[in-house]
Amino acid sequence: MLIQSAVDIAPYLQQWYEEDISVYVFDKEKALAAINHPKLNLGVYVGQPLEDLKSTMSYRTITTQQRLVGKVDLTKSQFGIPYVAISNPIYDQTDFVGGMTVVMSTEAFDTLLTTGEEILAAVEQISAAAGSLADAGEELSANTQEMSKETESVQKEIIDVAKITGQMKSIAARSNILGINSSIEAARAGEVGRGFAVVAEEIRKLADTSKESAVSIEENIKKVQESVGMLVDTFANLAAVSEEQAAGISELSSALDQIRHLAENLVQNGRKEMSI
Structure with a gap:
């Protein structure tokens, strides 16, 4: 049997x-x-x-x-x-x-249940921290993107300023020519044109000074433009990294949610007792 x-x-x-x-x-x-x-x-x-x-x-x-x-x-x-x-x-x-x-014996069972409860508590803490980190990562990503847009705007404005310095150089060149022509005409006028010759000389000096200032400004603008360009690239890279980190943290939060769900099931099933 x-x-x-x-x-x-x-x-x-x-x-x-x-x-x-x-x-x-x-x-x-x-x-x-x-x-x-x-x-x-x-x-x-x-x-x-x-x-x-x-x-x-x-x-x-x-x-x-x-x-x-x-x-x-x-x-x-x-x-x-x-x-x-x-x-x-x-x-x-x-x-x-x-x-x-x-x-x-219930010893192994109780140990498993205790372990499940400890895992659940730990995962809940980590999950909460990951959630906060995810929020911070998303905020950082958003701020970085905004800063990247602002630096790009500054870069465009610098280009516009660079155009102005070009105009200044053009005006200085024309003023210099005007001063030369005025000096020639003053020389032709002789004694009568002496006062006009002084004005012509001042125009030439002003043209030279304007040209030197424009060149100096242009050089400084180039340096600033290079720095801003590097800053734009840095913010663009930082924005990309921030987005990747935010996505990674989001995936981590999702995985932790699954682990927490499994731990909850383990604990809930462990706490169930069949009545005798």
Whole structure:
């Protein structure tokens, strides 16, 4: 009979599990095998009537003919110790003949639950920090893009100023020519044109000064333009990096949400107890 095979194999199950376990086999009325582990002794003995074990998972499996898994805490255990029970019905072909129950310590279970709770708490903290970092990254990206636009605008204005210096040089050149022509005409006029010659000389000096100023301004503008150009490139690169970082942080937040969801499921499932 299949149930006899279960009785024969029960003593070997303790060797196959890494955890400390106890194994029990029942027919419809009594215990046929009771392999109590020293660290997990429920006090069940061979021949013990099922009526004595009404508060156990084994009794429920025999009466319902269903596979049951549950964590029995200390307040619900009739044996004075907490445990996790896995109880399976035994069928000989289509006939229900009994059941086998494997009982293990709650230590590993509780450790797993505690670990899950710690992971959940840690992930929630990291997730919150990542969310703040993502917000900061997006704000930085937006600010950097705005600054990049502003520097590009400044660059355009500098180009416009550079055009003005070109006009200044052109005016200085024309003024210089005008001064030369005026000097020539003053020389032709002789004594009468002496005063006009002074004015012509001042015009030439002003033209030279304007030209020198325009050249100096042009040189300074070129330097500023080069600096602003470098600044534009820097902000453009920074904007691109900021966008990548914001996207990466967003992906990290999404991954953390998934981990948090898994940890929540682990903890919620671990906290569920099947009533005995």
